[in-house]
Amino acid sequence: MTTTAEAGTATIPLDDLHASLADPLLDAMTFLNEVTERYPDALSFAPGRPHEGFFEPGDVHADLDTYLRHLREERGLSDSAVRTALFQYGPTKGIIADLLARTLANDEGLDVAPESLVLTVGAQEGMLLVLRALCATPEDVLLVSSPCYVGVTGAARLLDLTTVPVPEGPGGGPDPEAVRAAARAVRAAGRRPRAFYVVPDFANPSGTSMPVAARAGLLAVAAEEGLLVIEDNPYGFFSRQEGERPTLKALDGNRGRVVHLGSFAKTCFPGARLGYVVADQRVTAPDGRTTLLADELAKLKSMTTVNTPALSQAVIGGMLLRHGCRLRTANAPARAHYAANLDVLLRELERHFPAAERERLGVSWNEPEGGFFAVLRVPFTADEAAMERCAREHGVLWTPMAPFYPAGGGEQWLRLSISALDGRQIEEGVARLAAFVRAAAR
CATH class of the missing domain: 3.40.640.10 (Type I PLP-dependent aspartate aminotransferase-like (Major domain))
Structure with missing residues (x-):
């Protein structure tokens, strides 16, 4: 520990703390939360949280x-x-x-x-x-x-x-x-x-x-x-x-x-x-x-x-x-909701990126059999800077995939979560995302 002479306050060099605190992996979620706060009106495919329509405070x-x-x-x-x-x-x-x-x-x-x-x-x-x-x-x-x-x-x-x-x-x-x-x-x-x-x-x-x-x-x-x-x-x-x-x-x-x-x-x-x-x-x-x-x-x-x-x-x-x-059984309505949302996402990706354009741009995605997430391959580096630019200029958020690869990789992939949105928001979000992908691919 060192002391700042001018202020007389103790400071701790980051190198004296556990090495994990300097690992970018631990900053990934913090950055996502900060971007979300800066662009509160952006449609967000980022969070993997449940849809709030299933919550009722009185049930507690x-x-x-x-x-x-x-x-x-x-x-x-x-x-x-x-x-x-x-x-x-x-x-x-x-x-x-x-x-x-x-x-x-x-x-x-x-x-x-x-x-x-x-x-x-x-x-x-x-x-x-x-x-x-x-x-x-x-x-x-x-x-x-x-x-x-x-x-x-x-x-x-x-x-x-x-x-x-x-x-x-x-x-x-x-x-x-x-x-x-x-x-x-x-x-x-x-x-x-x-x-x-x-x-x-x-x-x-x-x-x-x-x-x-x-x-x-x-x-x-x-x-x-x-x-x-x-x-x-x-x-x-x-x-x-x-x-x-x-x-x-x-x-x-x-x-x-x-x-x-x-x-x-x-x-x-x-x-x-x-x-x-x-x-x-x-x-x-x-x-x-x-x-x-x-x-x-x-x-x-x-x-x-x-x-x-x-x-x-x-x-x-x-x-x-x-x-x-x-x-x-209790989650049957939620299962149907998330399944419908995932169907909307896949349908809208198909609509906004028809086969010929997918091939020209180098865009592709998977078709999960359920859950909250799908992944999209794009023709540019899908990093934090690109995500913030997408939020600022097109009003839509997503999650970079690179932090999910322990040995590196995933730089041109992004994760799309459908759990917190409704069908209309997904339709609008994919339209905004498609516009960003085309602009970023130029």
């Missing part, structure tokens, strides 16, 4: 009352015990694990014991806890599907963990054989490939999904290569078509190869900041004692956030009870 009170009634009438708690459950710190692993276990059984066919669950402060905390627990030495390496959600690569950066990207394949999601090759290359370099992070359904940022055969192949590769799979599943309910694909955790059964991360941000509401980890793996101590990985994660959590706010859990618990612990 009703859901809280529902959960308190559950504590009194179904669990037989006294008024004193209810008061303690709601206002005190509470157990580190959470207070609604029983309801969550019922919901996972109904929605995903997962048979998990409540004690194998940890309720977290958003899925982001779950990522940090899992990475900290699994990666024990500097030789441990995290494999990630690329392009990759910046939350997990950012968490790895904070923890000084090495990440190795595995590119998504043309069939959707990562190719299991590419995962195998990456794991063997890491091992050949004298390090341990510890786990592989993937969003198998409608991934952020690319919107891609893994076919069922590839999911089974990934689990086989993980078993053969001694990898754990960290499955992140925030978007699985939001398919464009009726029906569902099994999660990796469901396909894995009781083999303990998959640590499953979940979130209520998209299926309930993000303001609750509530996520969870399914960590039913057995951990054996040197003296022969065994615990669940969930118990070990709880130890880490007790030294960070202590516990997850009981009020948030109570409100979400009330929502689960109100819908019979069936969030997939």
